[in-house]
Amino acid sequence: MRIKMILKFPKAITNTPITYDLIKKYDLRINILKADINYKLEGYLVFDIDGNSKKIAEALSYLEDEGVHADLITNTITIDQKTCVNCGICTGSCTVRALNMDRENWTLNYIEERCVGCNRCVDACPTRSIQNTAW
Ligand code: SF4
Ligand code: SF4
Structure with a gap:
């Protein structure tokens, strides 16, 4: 399963290794398309995620628990x-x-x-x- 997402980070968690966790904990392949992360400021990240659909669902729950706003990108x-x-x-x-x-x-x-x-x-x-x- 492959999806494209935009993540918006509140400033409280811009120093949390979210991408690392997505790769290590959920075995996802991530291709970063665009990023703008500023320490202690809001940030965003656009990427492709490729992986098992169950793992992607678990990763989305993890993001929600961490306070990261995740939107699926479907516009082309x-x-x-x-x-x-x-x-x-x-x-x-x-x-x-x-x-x-x-x-x-x-x-x-x-x-x-x-x-x-x-x-x-x-x-x-x-x-x-x-x-x-x-x-
Ligand atoms: S909508 Fe147009 S400008 Fe925006 S990413 Fe797609 S091709 Fe590029
Ligand atoms: S005419 Fe074609 S190349 Fe020129 S801006 Fe429009 S889509 Fe792009």
Whole structure:
């Protein structure tokens, strides 16, 4: 089972080794896509989790007990190839590099596994070619 999540940490637990615990206690494979953790300030972490579904459920309970707010990310985008002009403007808005340009033929690439559904590219596209399918 593979899911994408965003965790929001209250400042009281920003020094707790949450990621380490998820890996060691629940045998999960974690791929961090984006992180912003500041000691004694709020933080957040976006990652892919891959592992046994029972272990993931146990890990979610653990996160709740620790006071970590966990949201499943299900939002992904679609790009209308009929209206996209491959200008590349949207790539500058994607901080997790889910959008990039193929430099050989100058076409837009979208890597869905990296997308966190933030919608920045939707607003950035001048031709309105990007839609978030969940919004
Ligand atoms: S900004 Fe819009 S038109 Fe330009 S490459 Fe991205 S999706 Fe295509
Ligand atoms: S919604 Fe757009 S900007 Fe946000 S992560 Fe996905 S591709 Fe990147």
